[in-house]
Amino acid sequence: MHKKDFSYYVTRYFTNYLDREAGFSPNTIKSYRDTFILFFRYIELFRICKINKLNMDILSADNVNDFLNWIEKERQCTVSSRNQRLAALKSFCIYVIRENPEKSDICQQVLGIRAKKATQKSIGYLNIEAISYLLKMPDKTSDRGIRDLALLALLYETGCRVQEIIDLKIGDISFRIPNTVALTGKGNKIRVVPISQQVSEIIKNYLSISTRHNFEENIFVNRLGNPLSRSGVAYILNKYGDMARKNRLDLYPYKLHPHILRHSKAMHLLENNVNLIYIRDFLGHSSVTTTEIYARCNPELKRKYIEEASNFITETVQDYSKTEKNDLLEWLRKNI
Incomplete structure (x- = not known):
């Protein structure tokens, strides 16, 4: 029986899980692969472990946190990129736990690392x-x-x-x-x-x-x-x-x-009184809390859609699923 070491899980994660089971897009898989290449480069650069002797212990919370700080400070990556790298490592840890619960202790360390809060940038868009x-x-x-x-x-x-x-x-x-x-x-x-x-x-x-x-x-x-x-x-x-x-x-x-054309379309839909639920579906967002960033770009739109979203919840909440209700409530909590 093949020993299920670190390299075994990495190989199975990329060749079987991400594409065939999770259905991730080629771009996401490439991004995740780049994360591991960077992580291994960091491990080797700081002599934490030889590249031919990688093991699960390299996924300690200290190593991962130091790696994230390294790519942000030394490689000048944005906070968003830092959080994407963390998301890739967390996804791998979830996979490992599913395949082998005995490895959950060290994986839970990584899952407990919080994403860094990024400064919200205003969204650029073109008018009609x-x-x-x-x-x-x-x-x-x-x-x-x-x-x-x-x-x-x-x-x-x-x-x-x-x-x-x-x-x-x-x-x-x-x-x-x-x-x-x-x-x-x-x-x-x-x-x-x-x-x-x-x-x-x-x-x-x-x-x-x-x-x-x-x-x-x-x-x-x-x-x-x-x-x-x-x-x-x-x-x-x-x-x-x-x-x-x-x-x-x-x-x-x-x-x-x-x-910018995607942003522009979203803003024009908002300006024409289209509600956030429809715009969420139109843009293919998984949650309305992602879509609400467009309402923040314009103070008047923000005020108007807070009011409309509030009325929408109280008047027609029975037409929407529990998830949609929670999304809208979360949106209100963030903006009021």
Whole structure:
């Protein structure tokens, strides 16, 4: 029988559990793998243990806390990155406990480490005028411009994550009334969001000039026919952002990033009196407490949605599950 040592659990965690059982996305798995590479580098750098003699003892609370402080101070990682590394190690510990309860003592040390509280940053977003002007930048007479317009319009219209639009297949779009897009989000969860007739026509125009018709093919590809990368999407957005900024610096005070279209869509939904529960589902958030960060960006929106959320709970709470009730109550506790 194979001895179940530290390397055994690490191997099984990455080759079997994360993908096949937990259903984590490739990006999450890569992030978790990077965490372990960094952790092993730290262990070796400070001679805590030789790399060929790794054991469960390296997961002591002191080692993990020192590792987290090291990546934050020495490697200049953000608090958010620090917390992501901790989350990866905690996930591994939960897996080990499930596989071998005898290892729970040392794993519980890691699970007891609290995430570091990060300073809440204001969310940058574009107003409606800025979105409209940005979508006028691509050249609608060229194949590349038609593709780029379709990409930007769909990023904003659906409020999707960059990886979601990279992974989007031709068969994920339905041109029946109502027009919809099926997005595969974190944890391989699929959500269906509506798109307007105008954006639907933009997508149809793009697909009409495409040589790809297989429903399983990616919609957005580069000149080599390969799916766009995250940096490719960022390049396209910044290209047109820079063009727009030359004429309207007032609308684009800073460099654009792909997530800004997602933020903008969320803020515009809030400004149009869409409740947080719907926006949560639209964006694919697991909890409304994640969605509420958008209400904090605007004092007037914050005041309005605190009032509306309060009325929503007292008047229609019976239509929602216990989890949803708790989410809304938690939102109120944080903001009132």
